[in-house]
Structures are given as structure tokens and as C-alpha cells.
Amino acid sequence: xxxxxxxxxxxxxxxxxxxxxxxxxxxxxxxxxxxxxxxxxxxxxxxxxxxxxxxxxxxxxxxxxxxxxxxxxxxxxxxxxxxxxxxxxxxxxxxxxxxxxxxxxxxxxxxxxxxxxxxxxxxxxxxxxxxxxxxxxxxxxxxxxxxxxxxxxxxxxxxxxxxxxxxxxxxxxxxxxxxxxxxxxxxxxxxxxxxxxxxxxxxxxxxxxxxxxxxxxxxxxxxxxxxxxxxxxxxxxxxxxxxxxxxxxxxxxxxxxxxxxxxxxxxxxxxxxxxxxxxxxxxxxxxxxxxxxxxxxxxxxxxxxxxxxxxxxxxxxxxxxxxxxxxxxxxxxxxxxxxxxxxxxxxx
Numbered sequence: 001x002x003x004x005x006x007x008x009x010x011x012x013x014x015x016x017x018x019x020x021x022x023x024x025x026x027x028x029x030x031x032x033x034x035x036x037x038x039x040x041x042x043x044x045x046x047x048x049x050x051x052x053x054x055x056x057x058x059x060x061x062x063x064x065x066x067x068x069x070x071x072x073x074x075x076x077x078x079x080x081x082x083x084x085x086x087x088x089x090x091x092x093x094x095x096x097x098x099x100x101x102x103x104x105x106x107x108x109x110x111x112x113x114x115x116x117x118x119x120x121x122x123x124x125x126x127x128x129x130x131x132x133x134x135x136x137x138x139x140x141x142x143x144x145x146x147x148x149x150x151x152x153x154x155x156x157x158x159x160x161x162x163x164x165x166x167x168x169x170x171x172x173x174x175x176x177x178x179x180x181x182x183x184x185x186x187x188x189x190x191x192x193x194x195x196x197x198x199x200x201x202x203x204x205x206x207x208x209x210x211x212x213x214x215x216x217x218x219x220x221x222x223x224x225x226x227x228x229x230x231x232x233x234x235x236x237x238x239x240x241x242x243x244x245x246x247x248x249x250x251x252x253x254x255x256x257x258x259x260x261x262x263x264x265x266x267x268x269x270x271x272x273x274x275x276x277x278x279x280x281x282x283x284x285x286x287x288x289x290x291x292x293x294x295x296x297x298x299x300x301x302x303x304x305x306x307x308x309x310x311x312x313x314x315x316x317x318x319x320x321x322x323x324x325x326x327x328x329x330x331x332x333x334x335x336x337x338x339x340x341x342x343x344x345x346x347x348x
Contacts, residue, residue: 001034002333005041006253007050014047017081020151021328024321031329034206043332044076046099049080052089062153077332079103079145085112085141085266086121089183090128095138102138102330103145104269106243111139113265114289120182124239124261124284125190146327149244151270151319157312158230160255160304167297168204169232169256170213171225191240194284198238199248201289209293230254234296236289244268248279252311257296257303259289268319269327278311
């Protein structure tokens, strides 16, 4: 049995990052992999919460992370489970380490996008001051982790045969500037700009379209939030700090059609977002939003069953627990190991 030690699992973002693996820990054992907190191990897994400190300037955070990494004994992997494909903070620690891989929830499909300066590495926020000009030197050791935000949710597929009272759900808000600083940069101005673009187009929709949106300052408890989502035909989910969010999966849970900005720029394993198959994409500035809403409402009975069932079916297929186990197995074991039904054995 190969033992994997996960460091500082108590830290919030580390727990979220490693949750998809730990919830199928018994299946990992069938493949000869056991998670441990003991001092005897074969590999160490390190989450981003252990090596980045967003309250510090970027260079100070990097130095702190490199110091943490320098104390690790044996082979180790770095996991960056943050929302977006951005590698800010973790990349710099990784390239100053001996990590076998940097594993990431999602990556820009075109790796050259990392070379274009953007706001803290999030290209959907526009031009900024962070880029990775030397990524080509390390790209072969940056891999997908086999999980993402939707891996952390256990879906409950609800019946959606009853009529939905509203057309569009826009239950998303904005952040207050100054309360989410990342390496000295305020994240909320670009975060808000993207969402305000969406809300501007939503506010200008034909008055005949019934829109459920938050009132100024309104906050919902989970039960009310879910009830109001359930009663809408369409869920609009803009990007946030990253591209994916639990609301994407909740749309399918509630029998709603998901509209979100085009996802074709990223790759992830699993990747459930297929244009006009599991969701309806809009341009990042939302200028075609009304056109897409009209199309859905005019064809709702057909599209609801088509897109919702496609999403549900693909989720069950792509997020099958065996897939995440096999993905990790193929990453961490050298070629002279061979899987058998009750674990692994060395090929002579």
C-alpha cells in the first residue's frame, strides 16, 4: 500500500481542495493508495493554503511559501484548488521547489494566455499587471488535478415537472470594494464590473420577461435561495473569482437551463461544459444575453429536458469516483507499477 500524507488539512481551502479525494478514500485503497496523517508515507500532498498568503505582497508570500516547501522531506505534489485557472502565487513557489507536479483544477486551454498580463491572472477580468512569461519552461509539470468545484458537491436530482413561475434567475450580487484584497490588489472592482455588465443587460430585458433578482442589500438564507432558483426557467451564472461555481450544478439539480459566459477557453478534468449541450454560452460582455434568453423561452419545453438531462447524465459519467482515482493513480505511479483489483503490484 502506497501512503499519501496531506498537510494542513484543517485549513479551509486545503480541505476544499482535497475533499473530492478523501470522500472516496476507500476506493483509493482498492488501487493501493492510502491517505495518512502519520510520519510514515511515500508522497506528500500540499495544498495552496499552505504556501500562499494573499494578505502579503506577492513576493513576501512567495518567500513564505518557498520556506514552507524547503522543510518537506521526500517526494511531494503541490495542489492549487483555487477557483480560477490563475496560477498566481502557487506557480512561483512551484518553480522554486522540487515538486513532482503542480496540479490544478482548471487551466487555460491555450497556455500562452498565461503570458498576457491580466488582473491577478484572471483573463476574464481584463488587462492587469500579472503574467507568467516563462511558463513554457515548466508547463510539462503543470497538470490537471482530476477534480474541480463541482467535485465538492453531492447533487440531488429533483423532479422538475411542475411549472416554473419566473423566466430568469439573477440571484447574484456584488462585493464591497476593499474587503477582498489579494497580494495588495482589490479583487472586487473587476469582479463587480463583470457582474454589473450582466445585470445591465438583464435590467434592459423586455418587461414581459419575468426576472427574479436581488433587491439592494437583500441577503437570502439557503432554503429561500434554493426555492427561488427552483422556480425559474433559466439560471444566469456570471464568472466570479473563477469560472465554475456550485450554481452551475444546482441549475441542473433544479431542472433549470444554465446560461453562463463561454467556457471554451479553459480545460478541466472532468469538463462538463459543452456549448448548447449542457449549457447555453453567452459572450463575456453579455451583449447577446437577450438573444439567448429569447431563444430558450421560445423553445423551453424541448430545451429544458435536453440540456438538463444532458448535464445530469454527463455529471454521473464524468464525476464517477473511479475516474478521479484512476487519474491520480496514473499521475503518481511510475510506469513499472500495474493496477490489479485489490491494489498494485510491481512488474518484474
